[in-house]
Amino acid sequence: MSIYSEALSATSSATVRNPAELPTSLSVPAFGKTSAGNLGDQSDTKLLGYLRIKPTDGDRAVDISKGLTTAQNQELTNYAVQLINGYRKTVGLDTLKTSDFVLKGTLADITNRDQQGYGVQQHTSFNDMLAAMRKANGLSDTDSMLADKFVDYEPTQIITSYYQWQTLASGSRNSPEDWSSVFTMTGLKVSIYNGIYGMLFDDGGSAWGHRTTLLQPGIRTNELNASDTTKQYRLNMALAIPKMHSGASTAFVMDLAYVAN
Secondary structure (H helix, E strand, O other), X not given: OOOHHHHHHHOOOEEEOOHHHOOOOOOOOHHHOOOOOOOOOOOOHHHOOOEEEOOOOOOOEEEHHHOOOHXXXXXXXXXXXXXXXHHHHHOOOOOOEOOHHHHHHHHHHHHHHHHHOOOOOOOOOHHHHHHHHHHHOOOXXXXXXXXXXEOOOOOEEEEEEHHHHHHHHHOOOOOHHHOOXXXXXXXXXXXXXXXXXXXHHXXXXXXXXXXXXXXXXXXXXXXXXXXXXXXXXXXXXXXEOOOOOOOOOOEEEEEEXXXXX
16 A cells, blocks of 8 residues: 555544544545445545554553464454444445454464465465465365365455554554564554555555455355355455564454355
């Protein structure tokens, strides 16, 4: 999202000073009240409502260098899905779901990314993502997962540098090397808010690809299952944050897959 730096200087962003001030829904700009994937050239960043954080917001501290717990990643997932679903409802789309199935897969995905040395902006390969989701849920490498689990040709991923999101939230121009790895859960949620906001309303620099991914159909039907009967699959999403290593940035990884309803 290339206009983040311009957005910072052009907007009079609201500041979230404590957990009670954290928004539970997105502030939708007038031009965003549509389910269209491509919103065209929205270059007037004064219309955009990014948020800032206050470092001393009083919430629980999180040290990313040590990795987040499953419960913390689930909490962040729930917040991200809440924001996305609120918007999807306003434009007439079915909502996303969260599930242990996809969260397990996403946690396995970020562990695998760390072991294989994936870069911050590098998407997990389709095969690696699929293998992580299979292994985490006790499925064999040859299981087609079309019978009762999920449609294995549908998983998609959004990955973006935490540096972009946190820079916008904090107003800091410091490089990642100058950062502490300790944040708060509210600070992380504000960064998630800004990231989702940017992907939905400020994504022209990525040809609106992130927006299109987040507005995929919520439900698909598939007739290729083992019993040769029609089965419904619901779009599920999970978010996880890999460990932040010394002198490096990290990323938010958002995995989406259609899971049997």
